[in-house]
Amino acid sequence: MSIPSIKDVAKLAGVSTATVSRVINSPEQVREATRLKVQEAIRNSDYSPNTLARDFRRGSTNIIIVVVPKVGDPFFSAIMRGIRNAARTEGYSILIREAAGSEMGPDEISSLVVSRQADGIILLASVSPFGTEILSERSNRRLPIVIGCETMSPDLSDFPSVHINNVLAARDATDYLISQGHTKIGFIYGEKQSLLTADRELGYRAAMRDAGLDVEEGWVAEGRMTIQGAEHAARHLINHQNPPTAIFCANDEMAMGCIHELKSSGIRVPEDISVMGFDDIRYAEVMDPPLTTIAQPALEIGERVVYRLVKEINRKPEAGKESKAIAKPEVVPHKLIVRSSVTKHRH
Amino acid sequence: MSIPSIKDVAKLAGVSTATVSRVINSPEQVREATRLKVQEAIRNSDYSPNTLARDFRRGSTNIIIVVVPKVGDPFFSAIMRGIRNAARTEGYSILIREAAGSEMGPDEISSLVVSRQADGIILLASVSPFGTEILSERSNRRLPIVIGCETMSPDLSDFPSVHINNVLAARDATDYLISQGHTKIGFIYGEKQSLLTADRELGYRAAMRDAGLDVEEGWVAEGRMTIQGAEHAARHLINHQNPPTAIFCANDEMAMGCIHELKSSGIRVPEDISVMGFDDIRYAEVMDPPLTTIAQPALEIGERVVYRLVKEINRKPEAGKESKAIAKPEVVPHKLIVRSSVTKHRH
């Protein structure tokens, strides 16, 4: 015997398929006696609805896909927790899609958007520059999309989003270093094309400029968001003829690489060089030295991003209007976390 | 105008829907002239196939779902890379499902298995104890499942799986500590119910026994696989009246917590106490001190686990046999990585 369908149940219970369907989807509509009979038949036939057929018929899946750059990134732990919480209360299932850097091409992202395998998409991964054109094509705006954490290029900025103010946060971080007496401050950014770390660099440079400090050529380098990349960048910075006394890394993982490289070169952190991170991943406080960094309200971001998305999903009906309204981003507060990797500079 | 279907394309191109379908799925079957005409129509109508309908009709999705305990765990980076590689060459898409400890109840895992939203499932997360009954029910054995890394309870052991020999690996780790002159060796395991860390504990105890060494009550504690848990456990161990001179942690993250706790208590690592990890996550080598640990061939595991799964998916046809054949696990080699967190014990 093959896999049982709703018909089998109907026959077994002596009712129509419509009634079985109602027992499953709106039990209050069917009389108790019938309901019991049907439920009994469901058990006996070991039936469970064919999700594929159901989703097809309904035209929706109750699934939200979260696109994440890399599953092994500790930064996403808390965000995902927030996403799960909110998704559960809203009745959605979460599936995660790994973008893995540039390995997820325009085709993939496009197919994700255009095929209705999900009711909505949460982008925690940068889609610039490759996917930008894709997403901005009107034709691909079929599925609601909300962007979390990431900064998007201007032509995508009308997507709803929730994130901290990265420019301001980086500025605060830099200001803190300056307040500790540092004047020669280096910066390690992530990927060249990433607008996210570009924003952080903007904040860094703004703070330096406003404090009347120079940013020497060679004080900023690319760390590719990886440990090895940051090690390489750190080596570059300390080999500079006039090396910085403090280094601001665009995320914590790079800070780890940076610190490791410094120590390996016999440089003490923070006594010789201070290091500042970004994100406050869970390893930050057990590092040696514990990392001074910027914390994002990850749980809150996760929750708000799905509430925002669900709102978007539910106001599909009036699709006639082709709502051109630019969604203003929801900005959540960041926070400076002072630990021990930054210390006062002794002149 | 609503969302275009294959019918619209057919009308526009002046052919039947069957031909359009063929142009999409087996272009070589249709004459070039027609093909071009249809492709033109597809472009003009901005059509893309409704995945829901297609999957429903085909009865399969070309999707593999990977169940992972937590997305923020660096251990899964490399495994996922392997999975992605293999999945791409096999023509499958990967979606990830976060189990998040015990938050994914039997219902969820069951629904995952029984609904055909995927063609197969890769379990990197332990399903013991809660999901065990679920999975072992014959009625739920509808979707091919392959287990990676994890150890399963005996009644699930007939699922295909690929992993290292955890018992042996833990034994090798412990033997290494013993070879360095340690006789008082502690152990921090993960979760009480986890068979995975139970295996590692088994290996640890076996090594101790075979070396004629005692394991004192109080030398082993639960670290819950988290930093905080490990800190707590470490505190427990060092407060013992006769504290160990080496601590073996069931994963690297706990080793980080352990080391942090030791240092905070003024204990030097490895001079006073040696610490050994497990997994060789990417942070292991930049820790201070760099962590001596056991490496798993993560990339290989990832690849083999999907090849195994695909094999399973493809031999569905002969379902009549209800293949009771117990699949023997594929065991891959582990490797001891010697760094600096373990040193010779001075008597």
Add this chain to the structure above:
DNA sequence: ACCTATTATGTAAACGTATACATTTTTAAA
């Protein structure tokens, strides 16, 4: 030009569910 073998296309049914609408049964009021 004719017939055959091959190739290309069209026709129509099916997949499993949900639901609008029609019909039957029940309930409650008179």
Add this chain to the structure above:
DNA sequence: TTTAAAAATGTATACGTTTACATAATAGGT
């Protein structure tokens, strides 16, 4: 009881594809 209103159930269709089968077009020989 009778009747109207309300509630429960049944009938039948649609969702968008794919595909077995039937039919039409082409090509290749004579």
